[in-house]
Structures are given as structure tokens and as C-alpha cells.
Amino acid sequence: MPSGTVRTRIAPAPSGSIHVGNARTALYNWLLARQHGGVFVLRVEDTDQSRVTQDAFEAVLEDLRWLGLDWDEGPEVGGEYGPYRQSERSDRYRAVAAALEDTGHAYRCYCTAEELSQRRARAQSARRTPGYDGRCRNLTDAERAAFESEGRSFALRFRVPEDRTIAFVDVVRGPIATRSDQIPDFVVRRSDGSPTYMLAAAVDDMAMEITHIIRGEDLVAATPRQLLIREAMGVTETPVFAHLPLLVAPDGKPLSKRWGDVAVSAYRRMGFLPEALVNYLALLGWSFDEKTNIFSVDELITKFTLERVTRNPAIFDIPKLEWLNAHYIRLLPPEALAERLVGVCADAGLPAGSDEGKRLLGLVAPLLSERLKRLEEAPPMVRFLFGPVPPDAKAAKLLDGKRPYLEEVAGALGGVEEWAAGTIEETLRRVATEWDLKPKQAFQPIRAAVTGTLVSPPLFESLEILGRAETLARLTSTP
């Protein structure tokens, strides 16, 4: 285990809002760094220039910031190990590739893509291992010259040592050993001069002195190859490795857009709170004990350990996320909730941004806090505050023939001295008794007339917020 400062990293491709699986990986890396007073590095893997746009890049940073995962080194904050975008590090990869070739750890491979795929197909049909067959591994100078004069370009392949076992300890999966005959010679520099992921990641992790490499399970097989590169470069320090189990969709298949929302931004838009997503992500693959489910970020920082990460894949289960989200919404101070409500209500087309809108939302927020699983659910619940809502089918049915009763209610409410939930309730109960109605029979028609639906925030408080004039108007305008 490396000593000194803990340095972890997340290395997303800047291809837009980050995948929730990557968000979890980022979270675990961040937690470990924070727990040890270490450094969390953000490195952008933008070698595939064609797919990178400035918007996509910004989206990644925005997601991370929204989740609260601040980075100590990386884009926008700098650091001693920069640059932090792979597209700006080409000279380093070039230098390492050249060094590997000079020391004989890598060699030129002149095989063309067509030749390789043909041989791979042949190997496969003959039930042989489909990996590179080592054809250019021991070319003579004459053969090399012949290829060169043909005008062939070449890729640089790593010369995997023979008869070796590459072993490392994965903190979550235990010891892992791979025989080198399982690893075909792999490309480190493409024929166009660009580095492959294998090279770039290994080089950057070495150069940035990353001490703990926490990443997805899909990269376990890449680890021995990166270890080989480190070794060839004379680096003896080995980072701690931890490979996280995959996140899968409810059908057990890998999480993909085909199933539903995989982007962090989608959850933000749906009204999930970052603290809820963070808590949920922490729980997907990790547990503290046999009964605790709720963890604040600070608790996660002190309690998280890689040793307690599980090895089996987890299904991304929205209902549990919603339960956590409801919990965190209830924890929000009313003013904070009101503030967030302004945004979602405005997005839903309600005039929530006005002073009056803000005033109304400030008043209803306490009534909504224990009724929301997602912020997105708020607009329909508060719509009645912004104007009359035509009764829906059920409300209309209930309203049928209630005109006399509602007139009576309006009259009684008109006489209330101080317009407040308490006095309103008193009055309405009195009328109910006079009409010999059970509470539910008495109040649902009023709710229907005023809100247009049979489900709303608590009635008396709702009427108080709506105001006397508007309440009376709606009660008496009922057909």
C-alpha cells in the first residue's frame, strides 16, 4: 500500500452528462480521497476528439459539481500534475511509446486492419485464441525494411513477456493472477501516432501518482497490461486496485439508454436531490452494517471503506432512490424547498417566478415537504394556487348537486373574523355538524370546488393560503 498522500481520480470521457455508474465510481474515489485528506483528480479522457464538444465537456463538470464531488486537481482548478486533458498530453504518450520501443518493450507491427481481422476470424473458426498472433514480434531488419518500402504504416505493440504471472491484489475482489500467455501483444500506439487507452491510462496514472485506482469491473482484465507497462517503465510502486461491480438495469442487462435514464442530468431534471442520489449510489455496492440506510455525505466520508464493497452487480432500482429522495426532501428547511419549487414550477409553466408566485410557494412548501417523492411532482399539487382549475372527472362527479351546501359554506366562511387555518377549520366543522355530514363528506366537495381535484395539500391550510376572496369565488362559481 503506497504511503503518503492518497491520490484518487475519475477519468470520464467528455461525452455529455455522466452515466450513473461513472457517478458511483467518481463518488467512491472522492470519498476515499476526502476520508484520507487526500487529493481527488479529475482527468478528462478526450483522446477521441471526434466525439468531444465543449457542451459535452461542460456537462461532465456540471454533473460532478451538482453531486458535490469537487476535484482538487483538474480542469478549471489546475494542479501540479497537469495538463488534465489527455488531448493536451500527446507529447508524454509519444515519449513513453518511444521509450518502450527503444528498450525493446514494444515493437513495430505492420499488419493491416484487414489482415488482422482475417486472421482473427480464421483463429476463431479454428477454435484458437483470437488474439494477436505475434507475427511482427520478431521481424528481421530486412523484413522490416521490406514493409517500410511497401509504404506500410505501423502500430507499436507491447512485447508481453513470456512465461510470467502477473499478480495483484484487488481490494474488493481479492488476489488476481494472470498468466502472460493469456495476454496477446497489445497495441500501445496506433499507426496514426495516437496512444491507445491502455497506454494513456497507465501513463497518466503513473505521472499523476495515483495511489488508488478505483474503477469499473470491466477493467479488471486491463490491469495486468497496465502493470506490465508500469514495470517496463521502471515504476515499482503499485497502486491499490479496486474494481467495482457493474450497475445493471432491472432486467439484469447492462445499464443502457435502451432501458431508461442513465444520465445524472436526467435525475436532476426529474427532481432528485443530489444528496439522495449520492446516498443511493453509495448503497449500490457498499454497506456499512446490517441496518443503516441513510448516510449524510459527512457520514459517508468517515464510514466508507473499499473492503466493504460487494462483488456482485447491483440493479439500479428507482423506487428505493425515490424513498431516499422523499427523505431528503423532508429534511430540507421550508425556505430551501420553496426555493427549489420555484424552479420546477416555472419549468412546468406556472408563473412561479413572480413575487406573488414566490410568496405562495413559500407558504405551501411546508405542506408539500412530506408529500413529495420528487420535486417534479409539485406543480400539479400547487396549480390551484395560481388560478382556478377546472374539476377533473372525479371532482365533477362529486360536485354534482352540492351547490346549496357550497353556498352555505361560502356564507359561513364569509363571516370568519380572522382568515386562518384554525378558524377556517372551526367554521367548516360547525357547518358539517349542522348539515349532519361526516368530515370526509363535508370536506371533499370543498376540496373539489377549490382545487379541482380530490387530492390536494391539507384543506384548511390550502384555503388560508388561497385567500378568502378567491376561496369564496370558487365555492360560489360551482354550477
Place this chain on the structure above:
RNA sequence: GGCCCGGUAGUCUAGUUGGCCGAGGACGCCGCCCUCUCAAGGCGGAGAUCACGGGUUCGAAUCCCGUCCGGGCUACCA
């Protein structure tokens, strides 16, 4: 095909130095209470032959062997 990993209720998981587990917690589901609706909260319930089959043992979810199922990797993708 080869190498590696995983398999506890619908879901996330606890448990892995074998007995305290005739399997604990949470989400979801069902019911009751509370109640002006919906929630929240309280209480209770259903739901797991611990993938399957052998074996070791006084005793196995936990150890061994085999089988099945799922997944990852096996690219001049990352």
C-alpha cells in the same frame, strides 16, 4: 472457444475464522391505526428449499467437488 468474476425474498443488502441464522435490516407490496384527501408516522403481515446436485462434519448460506445460469474481458474501443 479461452481467462476471470458473480448467484441470500421482486430490489439493495447483512452474514463468508461453520453452531448466537429454523437467515437480520431497508425499499417495494398487503393489512390495521391515525386522519379532511394524499402523504408522513406507528403497528403488523406475506415473501428466501441461502442457484442446483453431491460430499466433509455432531452441525454448512458459510468448507470441498461438479453442474447450471448471468456477467466481464479476449479490438490500432474505452
